[in-house]
Amino acid sequence: xxxxxxxxxxxxxxxxxxxxxxxxxxxxxxxxxxxxxxxxxxxxxxxxxxxxxxxxxxxxxxxxxxxxxxxxxxxxxxxxxxxxxxxxxxxxxxxxxxxxxxxxxxxxxxxxxxxxxxxxxxxxxxxxxxxxxxxxxxxxxxxxxxxxxxxxxxxxxxxxxxxxxxxxxxxxxxxxxxxxxxxxxxxxxxxxxxxxxxxxxxxxxxxxxxxxxxxxxxxxxxxxxxxxxxxxxxxxxxxxxxxxx
Numbered sequence: 001x002x003x004x005x006x007x008x009x010x011x012x013x014x015x016x017x018x019x020x021x022x023x024x025x026x027x028x029x030x031x032x033x034x035x036x037x038x039x040x041x042x043x044x045x046x047x048x049x050x051x052x053x054x055x056x057x058x059x060x061x062x063x064x065x066x067x068x069x070x071x072x073x074x075x076x077x078x079x080x081x082x083x084x085x086x087x088x089x090x091x092x093x094x095x096x097x098x099x100x101x102x103x104x105x106x107x108x109x110x111x112x113x114x115x116x117x118x119x120x121x122x123x124x125x126x127x128x129x130x131x132x133x134x135x136x137x138x139x140x141x142x143x144x145x146x147x148x149x150x151x152x153x154x155x156x157x158x159x160x161x162x163x164x165x166x167x168x169x170x171x172x173x174x175x176x177x178x179x180x181x182x183x184x185x186x187x188x189x190x191x192x193x194x195x196x197x198x199x200x201x202x203x204x205x206x207x208x209x210x211x212x213x214x215x216x217x218x219x220x221x222x223x224x225x226x227x228x229x230x231x232x233x234x235x236x237x238x239x240x241x242x243x244x245x
Contacts, residue, residue, distance in 0.1 A: 001215065002028040002073045002116070006059070006106055007080035009033040012124065012177070014040055015207045016077055021047040025215055030054055030069055032106075059102035062109035070113035075120040075214035078103060084126070087143050095143065100150040107157055107169075117166045120214045123154045127175040127224055155221055170218035172210055175225045179203030201225045205232030208239070 005016050008031035018040040020026045031037035031053045039048040054069050056062070059080055062070075080102055087095045107121055129147035130137055137144045151171045158169035179202050201209075209232030213219065219227065 001026055001075065002030065003214065004030045004032060004070065004073050004076035004110065006032045006076060006078045008037045008053075009035055010079050012203060012207065013077075013079045015179070015203050016079070016210065017051065018043065019204075019207050019211055021050055023211065026050070026211075028052070030073065032056055032066075034059075060097070060105045062105070067109055067113040070110045070115060072114065072116060073110065073119065074116045075122070076107075076110055077122045077124065077210055077214060078106065079124045080106070081124070081147075084128075084140050084143055087140070092142060092146075096146050100146060100153070103150055104153055104157065107154060111157075111161060111167050115167075119167050120218065121154065121158060121167065121169045122172060122210055122214050122218075123151065123169065124172045124174075124210070125151055127173045129173065151222075168218055170213060170221050170223060172206070172213075172228060173222055173224050174201045174206050174228055176200035177203050177206055201228045201232070204236060205229050208232035208235040211235070 003020055003026050005013050005020070007013050008017065013031075013033075017029060017031060017037070020029045021039060021043050027050060029051045031051060033053070034056060036055060037051070037053040039051050052069070054066060056066055081099045082090060082095050103123065110121070111119065125147050128137065128140075128144050129151060130144045131148040131152055133145060133149060133152075154169050154171065158167045161167035178200055206228050209223065209228040209230075212231055212235040213223065219231070223231070
């Protein structure tokens with residue numbers, strides 16, 4: 001399969017690239033970012049040939065040469081966002097443009113570029129994002145409602161495409177992400193502590209789960225921490241078993 005990773009220079013995206021390049025099922029990895037992306041350390045020369053870095057100036061605008069790269073893609077994992085902690089340092093209009101407007105623009109460009117059918121789009125959000133716009137979270141309300149609204153819009157766009165099920169979408173909603181970098185702990189931690197919920201998933205499990213879902217099909221439209229642990233943990237165990245056999 002051909003996989004697009006949007007926001008490919010980020011920390012989670014780097015792990016997605018690492019696992020993708022090692023996967024026999026994935027033959028092409030398109031790393032979409034605003035700067036060049038190279039294969040992670042430890043990648044074999046053979047696996048590194050599957051990676052193509054595509055530079056984009058603005059995630060809202062997709063020139064024809066970028067759309068041509070999207071052609072034939074089977075799936076995208078979208079990681080472009082401003083985290084809750086960093087959102088407080090930007091004007092809300094800029095946060096919404098990056099987290100919401102850019103997401104829909106990218107999804108639309110991919111759907112129109114002639115991808116494989118079905119084309120699967122996995123949006124990475126967070127467990128505290130609120131889809132119910134009649135509720136108001138007690139902390140970071142505007143941000144969490146906006147992220148939830150974005151989830152709704154991603155799912156609605158996929159459902160609107162013809163023929164039915166030709167474009168599919170789901171949302172990964174991890175809580176705290178543990179792993180190589182302690183910075184992951186702050187991504188949703190502040191918001192989650194305020195609402196009394198602190199689920200966590202390792203970065204390896206998170207990525208393994210997301211890759212499993214774009215390969216095999218989405219289990220449901222919201223994958224929370226427990227789902228990601230279960231799916232990702234099994235995928236990692238299956239991978240180790242395959243290596244031993």
